[in-house]
Amino acid sequence: MCAALVTSCTATSESDESVQRESAAARQFDLLVSEQNGYYYHPFLREQPAGPQAQSFALRTLSELGRDPKTSVASAQVASLRGDALETSSLWGRDWLIPLRRAGAGTALGASDAAAVNKLRAKGGWYVDSALGDDSDAARLGGTWAALEVLDALGHLDDLPAADRAGTASWLGSLTGTSTGSRRKKHLPLDEAGALARALRLLGEPVPAGLTQSAAPRTDDFAELTPDARATRLDDTYSYTLIQEAAGKRPDVNRQVWEPVLRDGAATLPYEQLYELVHVLKAAGSPTSVFAPVLKRLDGERLDDGTVRDPDAYIGNPDASLFVQRLRALEDWSRKDSRLLAALEREEKSDDVSQAGPERLSRAALRKVTAGGGTSEEARELCADPQVLPDTVTEQNATQWQRTTLNCADAGASTAVPRFGTWQPDTPERVVAAATVAVGLADSGQRDSIPSWITAEALERWAQNPDRFTSLYNYALVVRAYSLLGGALDAQLREALGRGITPYRGCPGLPDLYRVGGGDSACDLKTTWGVWTLDRQLHGAMGWMPAPKNGK
Structure with missing residues (x-):
C-alpha cells in the first residue's frame, strides 16, 4: 500500500530516475531545493534555527521520544523567536514557546506571560486570541486550549480564582452537553472535540x-x-488520540497503516505532521524501533545551540540558483532542471515579481543557462545600461560590476570594456577590488583588457598570506587573479592554499561545498564557485572539486 503523506502515490517519473542516476556529488544540491518556491536556497540559511512554530514541534517530538532536549540559545535569538511567536498569535504563540522554555531558554516564557494570558479571558469563560477571532466556538475553544496549556506549563493553572476556573469549566461543559443550558452540536468536528477534551483534562474535569x-x-x-x-x-x-488520552483510554489506531507512513515520511514531513504522527503511534503502543528514522532526522537537524533547523521554510532565489548552475557547469553536470524552470515561470507570472534591472538580469541569465536558446533582447538592453552595469569601475563598485558582468556572460550578452580607476593595492580591501577587476574581465572573455597596474608582482605577497583576508571567497579571488597574471603555483603558494582553503571543505550533507571562513562556519555557494573555479584554473592541482564519477 502507498504510505506517502505529502506526495501522490504515483510511479517514479523518468526525470526522477535521471536524477537518481546522477553522481552523489551532483545530487547534493537537491538538499538546497526550497520547498517554498522551488528555487535553490543559499546553504548559509541552514545555520539559522527554525521559526517558533516549527521549533516547537521539533522539540516536542524529541521530548516525546525521551530525548529531553536542551538548548543554549543566545538571548538575542530567544528574543527574536519570542517576538515572531507573539506577533503571530498572543496565545498560540506563547504555547509554541513552551518547549523552548523547557529546553533551558528561560526568557522565552515567564511569569509575566501568565498575567498576559489571564487578561485575555472573556467574561463568558473562554480566552480570546485576536489571531483566531472571537466570533465562533471553534476560535474560542482554540484560544482557551492554548491559554490553559500556557498556564499549566508556567505552573499558574492552579492559581486561577475558583470563580474563573468554574466559569471556564462551565463554558466548556456547554459545548459538550454536560452543563445547564448546553448547546452542544450534534457532531462536534474532531479537531474541536480534541481541543475540548484536552482543555477539560487540564482543568481536571x-x-x-x-x-x-x-x-x-x-x-x-x-x-x-x-x-x-x-x-x-x-x-x-x-485529535481522536487526544480525546482518548484525555479520557484515560488507549487509542485504537491502525498501526499497520500509520507506521509505514512514518517510515516513509520521517525524513520529509513538516515538523507539525511529524509530531502528530509520533504522538499518535506512541499513544498506540508502537515499538521504539519505529521511531529511529525520526531521531536520525532530528539529530541531523540540530544546531550547535540545541535548536533545530527547518529546511522546509527556506526561501530560494535566482541568485543561489545561478550559482548552483555555475557549479554544475564547472563539473560538466547537466543543467537541465525542469523544477527550476517552473520556479522561474511562477515568479515571473506573480504580481510581486521585481522589475529592478539587476533582478531581471538575474532571471534572464538563469533562464539562459537552464533552458538554453538565444540571448534575450532584455538581457542585451540591461547589459548595455550603465544603471545596471557600471561603465566606470572604481574600488568601491568593483564587486557590483564583476557580479553583473558574470550575469551578463551567463545570459549570453556581450559587455563593453569599462573605464577603470586606479588605486594602490596596499590593503586587503584594495587588493580584493583589484583582483575582482582582473577576474571579472577574464570571466567575460576580456582578459587582455586587465589594467596594466594590476600585476602578479603586486598580488604575490597577498596570494601567499591567506590570513590577511576575512573570507575564503576574497582570498580565492586574489589567487585567481595572481594566477591569471602569470603567478606560479610554487611550493610556497601550495602551502598557503593548503592552509587557507583546504580545511574549509564540507558541511553536513554538503561534502564538496566550502565554508565562508573568517569565523563563519556556514557553507556558501559563491565561495564554492570561487574555489572550484580556482581549482579548474590550476588544472585540478589542488583537488578541491568533487572526485570525477567512476574515478574518471
Whole structure:
C-alpha cells in the first residue's frame, strides 16, 4: 500500500530516475531545493534555527521520544523567536514557546506571560486570541486550549480564582452537553472535540463519554486520498488520540497503516505532521524501533545551540540558483532542471515579481543557462545600461560590476570594456577590488583588457598570506587573479592554499561545498564557485572539486 503523506502515490517519473542516476556529488544540491518556491536556497540559511512554530514541534517530538532536549540559545535569538511567536498569535504563540522554555531558554516564557494570558479571558469563560477571532466556538475553544496549556506549563493553572476556573469549566461543559443550558452540536468536528477534551483534562474535569465513543478515522481508503486529504486524516487521527488520552483510554489506531507512513515520511514531513504522527503511534503502543528514522532526522537537524533547523521554510532565489548552475557547469553536470524552470515561470507570472534591472538580469541569465536558446533582447538592453552595469569601475563598485558582468556572460550578452580607476593595492580591501577587476574581465572573455597596474608582482605577497583576508571567497579571488597574471603555483603558494582553503571543505550533507571562513562556519555557494573555479584554473592541482564519477 502507498504510505506517502505529502506526495501522490504515483510511479517514479523518468526525470526522477535521471536524477537518481546522477553522481552523489551532483545530487547534493537537491538538499538546497526550497520547498517554498522551488528555487535553490543559499546553504548559509541552514545555520539559522527554525521559526517558533516549527521549533516547537521539533522539540516536542524529541521530548516525546525521551530525548529531553536542551538548548543554549543566545538571548538575542530567544528574543527574536519570542517576538515572531507573539506577533503571530498572543496565545498560540506563547504555547509554541513552551518547549523552548523547557529546553533551558528561560526568557522565552515567564511569569509575566501568565498575567498576559489571564487578561485575555472573556467574561463568558473562554480566552480570546485576536489571531483566531472571537466570533465562533471553534476560535474560542482554540484560544482557551492554548491559554490553559500556557498556564499549566508556567505552573499558574492552579492559581486561577475558583470563580474563573468554574466559569471556564462551565463554558466548556456547554459545548459538550454536560452543563445547564448546553448547546452542544450534534457532531462536534474532531479537531474541536480534541481541543475540548484536552482543555477539560487540564482543568481536571471529566471527559464526557459522548466524546470518546467516536471510532478512529478510517484508513482503508488511505491510498486513494489526495495529499491534502491524507494530511487532514492525520490531523483527525491526532485529535481522536487526544480525546482518548484525555479520557484515560488507549487509542485504537491502525498501526499497520500509520507506521509505514512514518517510515516513509520521517525524513520529509513538516515538523507539525511529524509530531502528530509520533504522538499518535506512541499513544498506540508502537515499538521504539519505529521511531529511529525520526531521531536520525532530528539529530541531523540540530544546531550547535540545541535548536533545530527547518529546511522546509527556506526561501530560494535566482541568485543561489545561478550559482548552483555555475557549479554544475564547472563539473560538466547537466543543467537541465525542469523544477527550476517552473520556479522561474511562477515568479515571473506573480504580481510581486521585481522589475529592478539587476533582478531581471538575474532571471534572464538563469533562464539562459537552464533552458538554453538565444540571448534575450532584455538581457542585451540591461547589459548595455550603465544603471545596471557600471561603465566606470572604481574600488568601491568593483564587486557590483564583476557580479553583473558574470550575469551578463551567463545570459549570453556581450559587455563593453569599462573605464577603470586606479588605486594602490596596499590593503586587503584594495587588493580584493583589484583582483575582482582582473577576474571579472577574464570571466567575460576580456582578459587582455586587465589594467596594466594590476600585476602578479603586486598580488604575490597577498596570494601567499591567506590570513590577511576575512573570507575564503576574497582570498580565492586574489589567487585567481595572481594566477591569471602569470603567478606560479610554487611550493610556497601550495602551502598557503593548503592552509587557507583546504580545511574549509564540507558541511553536513554538503561534502564538496566550502565554508565562508573568517569565523563563519556556514557553507556558501559563491565561495564554492570561487574555489572550484580556482581549482579548474590550476588544472585540478589542488583537488578541491568533487572526485570525477567512476574515478574518471
